[in-house]
Amino acid sequence: MQKILYYDCFAGISGDMNLGALVHLGVDPSYLKAELEKLKIDGFRLEIKEDKRRGISGIKAEVVIDNPENEKHRHLHHIESLINDSDLPERVKSTSLKIFSLVAEAEAKVHSIPIQKVHFHEVGALDSIADIVGAAICLDYLRVDKVVASPVQLGGGTVKCAHGIMPVPAPATAEILKNIPVKTGLVQYEATTPTGAAILAATVDEFTPVFNLDILKVGYGLGTIDTEVPNVLRVFLAEEEGSVQDVIQSDATLLECNIDDLSPENYEFAMDLLFAAGASDVWIEPVIMKKSRPASKLSVLCQPTDTGKMKTILFTHTSTIGLRESLLKKSALRREEQVVNTPYGNVRVKQSFYKGKIVNVKPEFEDCKKLSLEHNISVGTVQSSVYKRMGNGNK
Structure with a gap:
């Protein structure tokens, strides 16, 4: 069975609602906080607590800034350096940068300026950095095969942004959600923020109102406002009916x-x-x-x-x-990743499947290289220990 993460965005999505929902779904909050510390920036802390919205219990995640008056504004290259220079896993870095790029592209288009000139007056703040990188950390932790989402509720009314008082959705949100199904008017406030929109646009494989999955677990991330409509982001960890296509x-x-x-x-x-x-x-x-x-x-x-x-x-x-541009059909084998414990440390291993059988096993080279340097042994020795632990000693 294929493991699916389904976003039910009936009341919208923001960065903090997303963190709360994924923690409620099963992400270890201690792991999330420890991984965020790899950004090596001070001045914020992540507070996670249980709460309710209209009687629905869930998790309220809040990034608390110690000295908001001293918070600096950043450009895209500052954020890219911050992420690339961290010790976060490569998959987390890639997802984080993809989300930030979507927001930067939207702001650049709205302001008609080059992408590297975008001044992240809102998204460059520590809370948004934590929300976006935290989203990538949570998705990496859950290791789902596919991410699916419902149409996205945008809300209504007006929102105050750098462009003045604007009707919902904010200009950047509207730009990010191009070609993504949306709904409006359920509530009279900004239900989906640019950060929430970018998280969906960067990570969701399919948007559909049809939910035909076997539910394993449900999580609720709580928003700040408490209205007649429960201000929550609901997420499902589910299995897709039928066999996985290799x-x-x-x-x-x-x-x-x-x-x-x-x-x-x-x-x-x-x-x-x-x-x-x-x-x-x-x-x-x-x-x-x-x-x-x-x-x-x-x-x-x-x-x-x-x-x-x-x-x-x-x-x-x-x-x-x-440039020359061609549209192609791409075929790829289904892949899964597992962590193998060797005498030298943990190594991530990618496995490819064809016709229900494993046809390729590949230890993550960066993990093997790191252990090779730590223990003063060859990369081949680390790789051999991986295959031995997996019962493939002849590799």
């Missing part, structure tokens, strides 16, 4: 460009940005262009919805002046 098919976009005038070190920087923005794969091939000029073909594979972001990075951070 070959997963999806649409993908392939972007290609030939470059003969870019310094080699610039490629690594561009590739890092592309992966952080959600690229499935990035690679470089040597080619010969006209007049026998040696060059490199830079290729990017991504989800169709991420095509715009990839084009922006390629045109901004490489010397290309043109």
Whole structure:
């Protein structure tokens, strides 16, 4: 059976409601707090307590800022450095950066400024950093196979933002939720914030009002306002009916460009940005262009919805002046990740399945490298210990 996380956004979603819901669903609050400390920034603490909204019990998660008057405003590159320089797992970093990129792109479009010029007056604050990185930590902890959500309730009335008094939804929220089903008018306040919208847009695989799952557990994250409509985000941990398909098919976009005038070190920087923005794969091939000029073909594979972001990075951070774009059908084997305890420490292991059988087992190289350095042994020795513990000593 496939494990599913389902967001029931009947009353909207915010960053703190999301944290509360996922903790109520089963994320260890001590683990969440310890992982947030890896950001290595002071000045905030996460408070988690049980409470009720209209008689429904759940978790209220609140990021408390010690000295809000001293809170600094940040640009996207500040936040990227903060996350990339942390000791958080790579999957958490990638998800966090993807969420922040969505908010930055929305703000950049609303203000008609370059993405790196966006001034994170709200999202750059410590509470939003904790909400977004915390969301990525919680999703990584739950290790679900798929994230699904209902149409998103936006609320009604007006909201005060940097642009003045605006009708709900706020401009950034409306931009982030393009092509995502929404509802309005259930309540007369901002039910879905830009942070909540970005968490959904970055992590949800499918939006559907149809719920055809076997429920395992329910969690409630509480909002601040208490109105006639319970101000809660409801989440379900569920199993999908039927067997898991081992070959997963999806649409993908392939972007290609030939470059003969870019310094080699610039490629690594561009590739890092592309992966952080959600690229499935990035690679470089040597080619010969006209007049026998040696060059490199830079290729990017991504989800169709991420095509715009990839084009922006390629045109901004490489010397290309043109791209080729193709829509492809992508087939991928179902993968699962487990943690294997070896004599040297824990190693994450990815397993791929085909026709119900494991066809590939791959220890996470970064984990093996870290243990290799800690114990002054070869990476191969660590990998062998993983296979031995898994009963695959001949690998």
